[in-house]
Amino acid sequence: MSKLITISPVTRIEGHAKITIQLDENNDVADARFHVNEFRGFEKFTEGRLLWEMPGITSRICGICPASHLVTSAKAGDDILAVEIPETAEKLRRLLTLAQWLQSHALSFFHLSSPDFLLGFDSNPATRNIFGLVAADKEFARRGIRLRKFGQEIIEILGGRRIHTPWTVPGGVREALDPAKKDQMLNWIPEAKETVKLALDAVKKIHKKFAKEIPEFGNFRSLLVGLVSEDGGLEYYDGYLRIKDGNDNTIAEAVDPKKYFEFFGEAVEPWSYLKFPYYKPLDYPEGMYRVGPLARVNICDYIETPLAEAERKIFKKLSGKLNVVNNSFYYHYARCIEMLFAVEKIEMLLNDPAILGENIRSQASINRLEGVGCTEAPRGVLFHRYNVNKDGVIQNADLLIATAQNNLAMNRTVQQIAARFIDGKKGKITEGILNRVEAGIRCYDPCLSCSTHALGQMPLHVELLNAAGEIIDEIRR
Amino acid sequence: MSKVLVIGYGNTLRGDDAAGIRAAELVSKRFSEIECVLVHQLVPELAEQISECDIVFFIDADVDIIHPEIRLIEPGIEESQPRAHFISPKSLLQLSCKLYQRTPQKTYIVGIPASQFEFSEKLSKNTEKAVAESVSLVEAVMLSDKLV
Numbered sequence: 001m002s003k004l005i006t007i008s009p010v011t012r013i014e015g016h017a018k019i020t021i022q023l024d025e026n027n028d029v030a031d032a033r034f035h036v037n038e039f040r041g042f043e044k045f046t047e048g049r050l051l052w053e054m055p056g057i058t059s060r061i062c063g064i065c066p067a068s069h070l071v072t073s074a075k076a077g078d079d080i081l082a083v084e085i086p087e088t089a090e091k092l093r094r095l096l097t098l099a100q101w102l103q104s105h106a107l108s109f110f111h112l113s114s115p116d117f118l119l120g121f122d123s124n125p126a127t128r129n130i131f132g133l134v135a136a137d138k139e140f141a142r143r144g145i146r147l148r149k150f151g152q153e154i155i156e157i158l159g160g161r162r163i164h165t166p167w168t169v170p171g172g173v174r175e176a177l178d179p180a181k182k183d184q185m186l187n188w189i190p191e192a193k194e195t196v197k198l199a200l201d202a203v204k205k206i207h208k209k210f211a212k213e214i215p216e217f218g219n220f221r222s223l224l225v226g227l228v229s230e231d232g233g234l235e236y237y238d239g240y241l242r243i244k245d246g247n248d249n250t251i252a253e254a255v256d257p258k259k260y261f262e263f264f265g266e267a268v269e270p271w272s273y274l275k276f277p278y279y280k281p282l283d284y285p286e287g288m289y290r291v292g293p294l295a296r297v298n299i300c301d302y303i304e305t306p307l308a309e310a311e312r313k314i315f316k317k318l319s320g321k322l323n324v325v326n327n328s329f330y331y332h333y334a335r336c337i338e339m340l341f342a343v344e345k346i347e348m349l350l351n352d353p354a355i356l357g358e359n360i361r362s363q364a365s366i367n368r369l370e371g372v373g374c375t376e377a378p379r380g381v382l383f384h385r386y387n388v389n390k391d392g393v394i395q396n397a398d399l400l401i402a403t404a405q406n407n408l409a410m411n412r413t414v415q416q417i418a419a420r421f422i423d424g425k426k427g428k429i430t431e432g433i434l435n436r437v438e439a440g441i442r443c444y445d446p447c448l449s450c451s452t453h454a455l456g457q458m459p460l461h462v463e464l465l466n467a468a469g470e471i472i473d474e475i476r477r
Numbered sequence: 478m479s480k481v482l483v484i485g486y487g488n489t490l491r492g493d494d495a496a497g498i499r500a501a502e503l504v505s506k507r508f509s510e511i512e513c514v515l516v517h518q519l520v521p522e523l524a525e526q527i528s529e530c531d532i533v534f535f536i537d538a539d540v541d542i543i544h545p546e547i548r549l550i551e552p553g554i555e556e557s558q559p560r561a562h563f564i565s566p567k568s569l570l571q572l573s574c575k576l577y578q579r580t581p582q583k584t585y586i587v588g589i590p591a592s593q594f595e596f597s598e599k600l601s602k603n604t605e606k607a608v609a610e611s612v613s614l615v616e617a618v619m620l621s622d623k624l625v
Contacts (some may be wrong), residue, residue, distance in 0.1 A: 060490070111521065113490055130521060130564075131554055131568075131571070131572070131575070134572070134575045134576060135575070137576065138576060141576065142576050142577075145521050145522055145524065145525070145576070146525070148521075149522040149525070149582075152522060201488070
């Protein structure tokens with residue numbers, strides 16, 4: 001008789017989800033699924049709105065990474081206007097994108113995942129949170145909060161408010177940077193660098209602490225997809241798509257992001273509202289791919305800032321002979337490397353005289369009826385594709401979100417962790433095991449508000465059911 | 478002079494949920510010398526700013542009350558599992574206390590009755606009236622505590 005274990009909802013991620021684990025006749029894990037059980041449908045209700053409204057509307061998909069949607073939407077608008085935006089506008093948008101990375105990555109690492117790492121997967125769930133973190137290491141927690149605040153402050157300075165700022169628009173940005181504010185941001189840099197180095201030190205200790213668990217924490221080969229610059233460097237705003245496989249073979253190079261829909265399809269499963277994007281040439285589900293920090297740091301040839309580049313080289317050594325790090329646990333490490341890059345690059349951008357330019361917006365009317373915007377959001381590559389009529393009214397919108405692109409990989413991760421840690425013969429699941437399964441999901445830092453697009457949280461409810469639907473075990477928290 | 482912080486929070490696209498923000502905006506206009514923060518939701522980053530103030534007002538929409546209310550709160554952990562994306566006023570005070578060893582001398586929660594949360598940038602008539610009344614409540618405390 002088979003059994004079903006349900007973890008609902010998954011906690012410390014953005015949005016609602018549950019995990020079910022199916023046991024076979026021998027009480028071994030037969031399958032595991034990561035269900036996203038809510039729906040908002042931004043793509044549909046943007047139809048009929050004006051192109052110029054799209055950055056403001058789509059940034060409201062998410063309270064965590066609104067700036068990524070804002071910039072990507074504005075880029076789709078640039079494409080429809082057929083304009084090249086002024087140099088200052090591009091640099092300011094880059095600054096905003098990196099600020100978004102920094103605040104989101106700081107949230108993921110310090111607030112969401114560190115409680116697991118510092119307190120342990122088996123620690124008391126009542127204190128395995130930010131207060132537990134404060135009790136365990138006050139300075140670490142304080143610094144994490146301040147690092148996120150730095151990212152938020154840049155967003156607020158540029159856009160006039162912390163979230164849902166309407167500052168980025170098709171053709172450029174609305175306002176130039178106030179020189180006094182530039183210095184205010186630069187003052188943060190020494191502290192931010194110090195904090196990220198602290199995070200990197202912590203990551204290396206975490207790798208030792210969890211050495212026995214890491215090998216089966218989402219360790220598998222998949223395609224890796226992300227933007228790189230023309231010469232192969234880590235890219236986050238422009239550039240081309242590079243696709244590598246889990247053996248470090250380049251599958252596709254210099255792919256124009258505007259053609260993304262020719263390369264990636266979206267499969268649908270009846271048990272989740274979150275679609276399952278895949279690489280079309282390999283079909284579904286073999287075309288599974290990963291995006292985000294792990295993919296980006298893996299596929300690039302170099303990082304342009306010195307401290308982050310030095311860390312990238314250390315990161316690559318984790319791969320052994322393959323030259324590609326396939327284990328999803330190392331998303332955290334890659335995320336910290338990207339935080340370091342973001343701080344260094346923010347400093348570079350702020351010290352660039354062009355950042356204070358006054359020419360910040362190209363004006364044009366509708367010159368194309370379709371446009372695509374693409375940037376690297378914190379969780380991975382993000383695409384917005386709009387079709388408009390000659391008046392700029394949206395006829396169709398397609399948003400391909402990073403979290404969705406990791407959906408197949410998240411499911412594979414859950415399966416692997418469940419198979420390693422769940423002993424179905426005991427007919428009981430412990431809090432520590434559940435947290436390990438959830439932590440596997442948290443490696444990807446999924447943002448379900450973006451990908452489906454939803455808001456809200458509930459207490460955790462876990463059920464262990466047999467094939468007849470009878471509850472064998474149940475946990476609430 | 479006491480350093481006063483007013484935090485209005487809510488979603489301005491969800492009808493009455495914007496009540497806290499609207500009230501905080503009015504308080505800010507009435508007392509230009511106070512610090513005012515308008516946010517979508519409470520987040521841990523606010524802990525530092527709170528720790529630097531003497532008096533803090535949290536203003537929010539409340540579905541469980543009929544008339545505007547103002548009450549004092551103390552630090553404490555309310556949620557069994559505090560969320561990184563949202564934190565309650567009490568928990569935020571607790572975080573200020575633990576991280577910065579300082580909390581405001583007094584912290585008030587101002588509740589504004591709210592009932593309609595559909596997509597809208599307008600408040601319902603009852604909540605609009607209650608926003609004005611809540612500002613009077615804050616004003617009364619500020620004057621009685623000689624904060625202004």
